Amino acid sequence: xxxxxxxxxxxxxxxxxxxxxxxxxxxxxxxxxxxxxxxxxxxxxxxxxxxxxxxxxxxxxxxxxxxxxxxxxxxxxxxxxxxxxxxxxxxxxxxxxxxxxxxxxxxxxxxxxxxxxxxxxxxxxxxxxxxxxxxxxxxxxxxxxxxxxxxxxxxxxxxxxxxxxxxxxxxxxxxxxxxxxxxxxxxxxxxxxxxxxxxxxxxxxxxxxxxxxxxxxxx
Numbered sequence: 001x002x003x004x005x006x007x008x009x010x011x012x013x014x015x016x017x018x019x020x021x022x023x024x025x026x027x028x029x030x031x032x033x034x035x036x037x038x039x040x041x042x043x044x045x046x047x048x049x050x051x052x053x054x055x056x057x058x059x060x061x062x063x064x065x066x067x068x069x070x071x072x073x074x075x076x077x078x079x080x081x082x083x084x085x086x087x088x089x090x091x092x093x094x095x096x097x098x099x100x101x102x103x104x105x106x107x108x109x110x111x112x113x114x115x116x117x118x119x120x121x122x123x124x125x126x127x128x129x130x131x132x133x134x135x136x137x138x139x140x141x142x143x144x145x146x147x148x149x150x151x152x153x154x155x156x157x158x159x160x161x162x163x164x165x166x167x168x169x170x171x172x173x174x175x176x177x178x179x180x181x182x183x184x185x186x187x188x189x190x191x192x193x194x195x196x197x198x199x200x201x202x203x204x205x206x207x208x209x210x211x212x213x214x215x216x217x218x219x
Contacts, residue, residue, distance in 0.1 A: 097137065097218045098163025105133045105180050105188045111197045113190045126178050129190035129197060130165060133180065139217055149175035152215030157202075163218045166202065168210040175212060 114123025120132065127145040134141045141148050149167045160166070160181045168177040179189025182199065190197050200207060 095161065095163065095218060098161055101133060101137050101139075101163040101218065102180055102182050102188065104136050105129075105197075108133070108197045109188075109199075111190070113192050113195050113197070115192070124190045124197065126190045126192075130178050130180065134217065141217065145175045145178040148178055149213065149215060152217045155214040155216045157211070157214065160214055161216065161218075163216075165215045165217065167212050167214065168207060169212050170210060177210070181214065 108120060108124070108129065111120055111129075112123040113125065115125050117123035117125050118128045118132075124132065127141075127143060127148060130148065131141045131143060142151065145167060148165060152165065155161075155164055162181060162183045164181045165178055166181050166187050167175040169175065170177045177189070179187040179200070181187050181202075185202050186199055187202060188197065188199050191200065194200075202208065202211065
């Protein structure tokens with residue numbers, strides 16, 4: 001009888017602790033009498049107590065796991081990252097690699113634009129700029145804008161990710177200018193108009209008119 005009372009006391013304590021950790025809705029709530037078979041409630045033997053303990057521990061553990069799974073599925077992404085809980089693949093505006101490429105490109109802000117230039121000290125043109133930045137991040141690109149446009153994976157304008165190459169037709173037909181998409185409708189490029197590496201908007205009238213497509217080289 002003492003063993004049975006000890007088991008019931010322990011189970012009640014476990015029920016209280018689990019309820020504090022994972023509150024359940026009224027529809028899912030249960031009491032000890034709900035889950036105890038009538039015979040088990042009146043069984044005062046040691047074997048009956050052990051069987052009762054095992055049954056209730058299984059029920060409590062199952063309830064805890066189910067409630068944790070429900071809470072996990074509803075966690076915001078930022079909280080989930082802090083807790084180390086995965087809540088699904090989700091979508092992002094750009095890969096970590098793409099962000100790294102853009103950060104490299106930004107370190108060249110102000111480098112002079114030189115047509116045909118290939119030096120980060122004396123000057124770069126648009127395609128040598130993209131080629132150099134990609135090389136610093138372990139990605140090889142051909143030299144000219146037209147060659148870069150001929151490779152990679154075509155990307156719709158509505159699906160641009162950070163680090164994608166955006167192309168324009170400028171002084172000659174076909175892809176003759178290129179830059180890196182930065183997000184928020186902006187791109188960074190070696191600009192002849194600015195005379196240096198700078199940032200422009202895809203929504204500018206000129207670039208909207210001259211835009212011809214994008215390519216993705218970052219996997």
